[in-house]
Amino acid sequence: MTFQLFLRGRLSHPLSPDQLGLLDSAVSEIKWIEPRRPVVRRGATIENSCYLISGTMLRTVDGPKGERQILEVSVPGDFVDLHGFAMGRLDHDVSALDRCQIALLPHARLQGLVARDPVLTRILWYSTLLDAAMHREWIFRLGRLNAEGRIAHLVCELMERMRMVGLYKQPILPIPLMQRDYAEACGITVVHANRVFRQLREAGLIRFAREGVVIENEPQLRVVAEFDPSYLYAGGGKLLAREAAGVR
Amino acid sequence: MTFQLFLRGRLSHPLSPDQLGLLDSAVSEIKWIEPRRPVVRRGATIENSCYLISGTMLRTVDGPKGERQILEVSVPGDFVDLHGFAMGRLDHDVSALDRCQIALLPHARLQGLVARDPVLTRILWYSTLLDAAMHREWIFRLGRLNAEGRIAHLVCELMERMRMVGLYKQPILPIPLMQRDYAEACGITVVHANRVFRQLREAGLIRFAREGVVIENEPQLRVVAEFDPSYLYAGGGKLLAREAAGVR
DNA sequence: CGAGAAGTTGACGCGGCTCAAACACCGTGG
DNA sequence: CCACGGTGTTTGAGCCGCGTCAACTTCTCG
Secondary structure: OOOOOOOOOOOOOOOOHHHHHHHHHOOOEEEEEOOOOEEEOOOOEOOEEEEEEEOOEEEEEEOOOOOEEEEEEEOOOOEOOOHHHHHOEOOOEEEEOOOEEEEEEEHHHHHHHHHHOHHHHHHHHHHHHHHHHHHHHHHHHHHHOOHHHHHHHHHHHHHHHHHHOOOOEOOEOOOOOOHHHHHHHHOOOHHHHHHHHHHHHHOOOEEOOOOOOEEOOHHHHHHHHOOOHHHHOHHHOOOOHHHHOOOO | OOOOOOOOOOOOOOOOHHHHHHHHHOOOEEEEEOOOOEEEOOOOEOOEEEEEEEOOEEEEEEOOOOOEEEEEEEOOOOEOOOHHHHHOEOOOEEEEOOOEEEEEEEHHHHHHHHHHOHHHHHHHHHHHHHHHHHHHHHHHHHHHOOHHHHHHHHHHHHHHHHHHOOOOEOOEOOOOOOHHHHHHHHOOOHHHHHHHHHHHHHOOOEEOOOOOOEEOOHHHHHHHHOOOHHHHOOOOOHHHHHHHOOOO
16 A cells, blocks of 8 residues: 555645545556765756655755755655646755665656546645745744744754654654754754753753754654644644634 | 736736736626725735736734734735735735735636636636745745845845836836835834845945835846746746646 | 835844864775 | 774854844824
8 A cells, every 4th residue: 555654644634545546556666775876966857756665755955055955854644746746847856875775756657647536636736835834933943933943943843743653652753864954954054953952952952963963852843843734734724723722 | 907917927828808808707896995004914815816907005913912024025016915815814914015906706707617617717726836946035034134135135026026017117116115014024113124225225236215125236136036937837837838728 | 195005225243164183994805 | 802983963253134222303183
């Protein structure tokens, strides 16, 4: 069941066996990617979209001076570059963080699928919009939080997303990001990321480890992160926490 | 012709009269919004999507401590909250910057349109993906550029987008953002935004004015901004182009 | 012509960057 | 078995970009 985790926890009704079957039938190939290997390069015209079955992938852009910015961390169940189907090319790079298993879906087959099934089309559309919603929260994170808040916020997001696909087993967040990756995702330097991790460790919130961050005080971490998970659309969309919490 | 500017410059084949007619028929109401008035509040379930005919709108989020972050500046021809159609609610606020004219499209009618016309559906999907692409560039801007670069980059983007819809007439960029808005879009304070504008003025790149920034040295501005417009997909995506042309 | 809002400027402090060095952890080859 | 180099983490010293606080000026409009 390749697409078992697809949109898990993000729809009010889970995908039907029919829909899962249709998606399965659009897969041309399943393959493994070695750690830190690129999968799609910015600007290349692509003929497949890529669904992540297991492992972690990174979406990044590089500035003209070589500065690397991580745009998103993809976890199992994510359609990594589905938007490439509607856009024809990617405006950023995609690469594997650790060893990844991916399914390739030729655009020609997606084309047929979309022509035949409007409901599934809407679902695919929705999944690309979830990406956009996460992008917006990253903009907020980078624009309005300090270094500590940014790292805490990123950890909260990944924790929440891993929980939705059933891959977060307390207290370890099994995503092997290095401190450099956290720095590149949060717009700070490695050195400062390290200082922030120390600070968070001494406050008893999280501990950094190779295999993944260890969460020691999730409630307090959320406070530091100013984290409101409603942008992740758990359950497919309901009331927002910030609103439900009271303030107008 | 309400949708004359829709995706102008973003498709290799312009929208057909049929497609424009279909969109027109989905409009329930056209109305004006006064400056700085909210249009959609975060979390509210919405029944219409909102297309911007003239004026400028802002998409923003507020943190729990009241920090406001601008997520995007919408210009005429933009479908401001089309993603609300596929998601059911918005995760951010939308408000008018100046006096705006908008067209409301009830989701029920969009629903019918989408069920009937797969090509137009793809085009609408594509337009929401353009938003996501801009979001990604904002992430890069906030994560990797300093204050000067961020403001320069924002100005470059707005210039380019206004040019695509034929609304940038040299040398004025007719978007009445205040310095506070630039600050809130770029993750800096008003005071510092002001210093950056002085710096850019003394360097002869741009001058700030109420009615809009005056561009004095576009090539150099792009250098400072590290600006690469490819993320705006001028000319459109390959796959989509074929479809828009009516090829099956 | 008064009042509020937006823009401008200075003084000062802090968060995060830079440079630099040391330390821990690995896989490799002698 | 140890020596070794490479990569990632940790920590310190000093500096600068940007934030904060607080005036003051200029614009706009009633």
